[in-house]
Amino acid sequence: MNILEHVGIGNYITLSALLFCIGAFGLLYRRNAIIMFMSIEIMLNAVNLLLVAFSSYHEDPSGQVFVFFTMAVAAAEVAVGLAILVSVFRNIGNIDIDNLKNLKG
């Protein structure tokens, strides 16, 4: 049963674009590094959603395989990123990115 028969591909594209824009704006507006991370995750997942939708549309499973890779890489990225944030918090007491200017040349 093809789910695309019930919800058209256009809706997926729109939703994905919306999610991506929300993520991008979140990234630009917020100063809290954790929130920014979450925004990045939203953007990543917007792309994942699109990949899965197109995979179904083209009846080509490789798109779904690709999503698994993306998720695995994203998990690794978050693990590293959070570790950095923990270390930043221990050093300067907050995680506001406006305070992260000590390495400026």
Next chain:
Amino acid sequence: MNTTILLLLFAPLVGFLINTCFGKSLGKTISGVLGTTAIVVSFLCAICLFSQINANGKSFTFHLADWFSIGNIKINFSFLFDQLSVLWLLFVTGIGSLIHLYSISYMHEDENMHKFFSYLNLFVFFMIALVAGSNLLIMFIGWEGVGLCSYLLIGFWYKNQDYNDAAKKAFIMNRIGDLGFLIGIFILGFHFQTLEFLEIKALLGKDVITPSLLAIAALCLFIGACGKSAQLPLATWLPDAMAGPTPVSALIHAATMVTAGIFMITRMNFLFDLTPEIQNVIAIVGAITAIVAASIGLVQNDIKKVLAYSTVSQLGLMFLALGLGAYEVAVFHVITHAFFKACLFLGSGSVIHALHGEQDMRNMGGLRKVMPITFWTMMISTLAISGIFPFSGFWSKDEILMTAFHSNIPLWVVGSIASIMTAFYMFRLMYLTFFNDFRGTEEQKHHLHESPALITIPLVILATLAAIGGAISLPGHSWLNHYLAPLFAHKSHEAHTLGTTEYTLMAVATIGALLGIAIAYSKYLKKKEIPIADSEVQGLHKVLSSKYYLDEIYMVTIVKPIYMISSFAKKYVEKFISKAVIGIGGATYALSIKGKKIQNGNIGVYLFAFIFGMVGFLVYVFIIRDVK
């Protein structure tokens, strides 16, 4: 065999390296002995090769290593050992050994003696490369190398600015000639697709090059020879080169390096044979140089300058012979000249040594009694250079004049006059230096002494050779012509039968020489004339002692305009260029000051730029480009 060749080639180089790296710590005597040994080893190897080639007459090429190949042209480090190169090596290393030996004593008071020997060894190495190279490029390496060593040795006493200038002058004059040589090499390489002498020789008959281009190539090669062998108009560097220590003058500026041009033309004789018009040019330039240099030599007062002009004049005679196609005659004169001129220079060095650096003949005189060995050896060489029977110079000069007489009477007249002048100024030198009373200071007189054995032994050997050297090519029974015959296409000039003409010519030449001697005798021995001070010189004498104002003419026509162009370029062109360059630098700097403000460390701004950049890129890719 290979060991012999390698030793021959590289013994001087090894000597140079050791003396350069460790010379100072070895001490003067050891570094001198080492340098001398290196050349003696080369000399012994040259004797081996010579006896082999003289016995079986087979020339061969020794391939040392590949160098490079461009297109079809392949250049190798290979060396050609034939009658000509081995003969040349023999006297280069032979006379080189004697002069090294001489230098051990002569240079012993110099603090940089090891440097002197390392330069001398390097010179001999390059000279061997020049002579033995089997292609034009190896010859050119040697050619440039000897030029470099000549420069280093002329300016050996570098604390004197005049000597440095003389060194620079020699180098620059030589560069002009070298440029000609290089262009000649390019023309030949381009058309023949090879620079090997033997291959060029084989290809010459096959019509690969037009006669006019061949003539241009020959002319270019001759210009190179002019520079190295100090022919007009590039002759003025050689007299100035006498600034170097006397052994250098003997080795480089009389016996070996300056004969490189003659060697090159002899080596390329097959090419010059095909361009008779260039041969004419060579003969005429040689004759003019011979007489001009001889006439300047008449009035010089510096003992080394006299010998220098005499060298230029003798080289002119050799070129005269080359131009007439009598290569073996030129080679003969090169050899005899090497003997007597080296002896004369070393003798003058011995005199200068005894007088503690005095070179002006007006302050000499009467040295015959204190320096008998120097006197007698120089006397023999002077007789040889003046062409007195039976000394070596008589035979070689006579052959040149005879060749000239048979092909071109005016050239014979010019050559004969030059020979008479030679006899005159050489005996003038002898009378002023060795006869009458001593004219130097009391202190010098007190210190007068015969030179030590290390100086006199080479003198004696060279004087012996100068006396009997003519035996290698006696008219009618010429060993040399026979030996060199495989090199030349034409029949050797030995063919002249010794008829009345020849005997008459010999008689004329001898009478001419005796005339020159007689004038010198009456003027400087009988009347005890002493050349007047430089400031009182007038008329023709002044023209001669100012060297026909050649230096001044070059100064006005070449040096001054170049200076003007350079100072113009320095004042305006360089200013413009440097301002432009500095301006570009300044603009970049100003931009970077502004630009670095963008990198303010604010992550938000970076992200903003990043996302808007991406958006802009996507807009371009998907919207703007699609619309187009």
